[in-house]
Amino acid sequence: MSGARLVESPLIASSAVLEAIAREVGTPCYVYSAPMIRERFRALAGAFARTGYPHALHYAMKANSALAVVALLRGEGAMVDANSIGEIDVALRAGYAPRDVVFTGVGKARHELERAVALGLKAINAESAGELDRIDAIAQAAGVRARVALRVNPDVDAQSHPHISTGLKKNKFGVALDDAAEILRARRDRPGLAIVGIHVHVGSQVTTLEPFRKAAERVAALAAALHDGGLPLDHLDLGGGLGIPYENGTVPSFDEYAALLVEIARPTGLALIVEPGRSVVGQAGLLLARVVDVKPHAGAGRFVILDAGMTELMRPALYGAYHRIVPVHETTRPVVTCDVVGPVCESSDTFGRARELPEPAVDDLLAILDAGAYGAVMASAYNRRPLPPEVLVEEDGTWRVIRRRTTIDDLLALEQI
Numbered sequence: 343m344s345g346a347r348l349v350e351s352p353l354i355a356s357s358a359v360l361e362a363i364a365r366e367v368g369t370p371c372y373v374y375s376a377p378m379i380r381e382r383f384r385a386l387a388g389a390f391a392r393t394g395y396p397h398a399l400h401y402a403m404k405a406n407s408a409l410a411v412v413a414l415l416r417g418e419g420a421m422v423d424a425n426s427i428g429e430i431d432v433a434l435r436a437g438y439a440p441r442d443v444v445f446t447g448v449g450k451a452r453h454e455l456e457r458a459v460a461l462g463l464k465a466i467n468a469e470s471a472g473e474l475d476r477i478d479a480i481a482q483a484a485g486v487r488a489r490v491a492l493r494v495n496p497d498v499d500a501q502s503h504p505h506i507s508t509g510l511k512k513n514k515f516g517v518a519l520d521d522a523a524e525i526l527r528a529r530r531d532r533p534g535l536a537i538v539g540i541h542v543h544v545g546s547q548v549t550t551l552e553p554f555r556k557a558a559e560r561v562a563a564l565a566a567a568l569h570d571g572g573l574p575l576d577h578l579d580l581g582g583g584l585g586i587p588y589e590n591g592t593v594p595s596f597d598e599y600a601a602l603l604v605e606i607a608r609p610t611g612l613a614l615i616v617e618p619g620r621s622v623v624g625q626a627g628l629l630l631a632r633v634v635d636v637k638p639h640a641g642a643g644r645f646v647i648l649d650a651g652m653t654e655l656m657r658p659a660l661y662g663a664y665h666r667i668v669p670v671h672e673t674t675r676p677v678v679t680c681d682v683v684g685p686v687c688e689s690s691d692t693f694g695r696a697r698e699l700p701e702p703a704v705d706d707l708l709a710i711l712d713a714g715a716y717g718a719v720m721a722s723a724y725n726r727r728p729l730p731p732e733v734l735v736e737e738d739g740t741w742r743v744i745r746r747r748t749t750i751d752d753l754l755a756l757e758q759i
């Protein structure tokens with residue numbers, strides 16, 4: 343029966359473990375598999391290691407910045423890509439050194455640049471000529487040289503959802519490819535800048551190699567031209583973006599991905615940086631939810647209302663993203679057609695329309711799969727709902743809460759009348 347049992351995911355947790363988590367921690371609740379995160383990262387690291395080419399894997403913290411997840415990946419040898427000073431602080435508390443961090447972000451505030459310069463990060467990925475100038479001024483005032491890479495916009499279509507495509511001319515990210523050389527040449531003697539790299543990121547949930555190829559070829563050509571013009575670099579940062587199979591379909595393997603990027607980087611001789619997020623943690627997490635109501639659908643089938651909503655997992659409302667939804671326990675109930683929705687007062691608070699599920703009943707546990715990336719990190723307290731707890735499960739089925747559920751006292755501690 344389609345969707346009648348938890349997809350073969352002993353790596354996340356057995357039904358018994360999920361039941362215990364739901365009972366003790368409550369729902370909605372994120373559950374992550376530590377062994378699966380390790381396995382994904384090791385597979386990625388192995389693919390790059392097999393190329394024999396110098397590289398560094400900077401985990402994109404924006405995908406999942408839970409302190410325990412970041413610390414786990416540090417234990418596996420990952421470096422990090424941070425998108426805010428908040429993420430940098432999480433990385434430092436997880437044990438990272440500033441030199442392990444690249445700092446990306448389309449609009450970095452002055453206080454963020456000041457902190458980043460003072461820390462001495464591996465690279466600040468600058469998004470504009472103006473940002474390079476601000477970094478230079480801050481660094482000069484501090485009497486240091488900041489390591490910077492320039493983010494270029496390669497005008498490549500990632501063929502992903504428009505909201506997570508970042509590499510087209512019309513997108514706000516980076517500087518135009520054609521302007522990059524001049525911007526860097528004009529700044530190469532600035533006392534506050536050490537120009538160490540070129541950065542590119544075409545988008546997220548990219549499911550074919552072609553966008554990566556085009557972007558990498560364009561920045562490799564730029565790096566070669568800069569080198570010939572007397573501006574040698576240390577690295578090429580080719581961003582993140584490799585997708586995962588949420589529904590049907592396939593994605594390139596880590597080996598195909600690594601081989602392609604290295605093939606293009608090799609002639610430049612520059613070390614390669616990548617910033618994978620989703621492909622490391624996406625499939626290693628699920629959102630555990632309980633059915634709170636079932637009622638007839640005016641169209642067909644029924645509405646199944648969960649205690650989880652867009653407040654916990656925003657991707658369906660934000661991008662129309664597809665997540666598989668499965669019952670935690672096997673059942674012999676007949677399959678029915680359901681719209682699986684959340685409790686929030688927004689019609690976009692819908693996890694899946696016309697899904698085939700074994701007839702759900704109130705108090706059933708459902709799992710929304712592939713929620714390890716861009717899930718908990720995007721949660722909000724809209725409707726004064728608490729932020730969901732996060733649980734990390736180990737290979738032997740033991741588990742621990744890595745973030746507790748917020749309480750109304752937590753929220754109100756920030757407020758006054």
Ligand SMILES: Cc1ncc(COP(=O)(O)O)c(C=O)c1O
Nearest residue numbers: 402543546582583617618619620
């Ligand atoms: C600059 C940058 N690097 C890396 C990533 C990680 O992307 P993904 O999670 O798709 O691998 C993102 C996310 O969009 C990003 O904006």
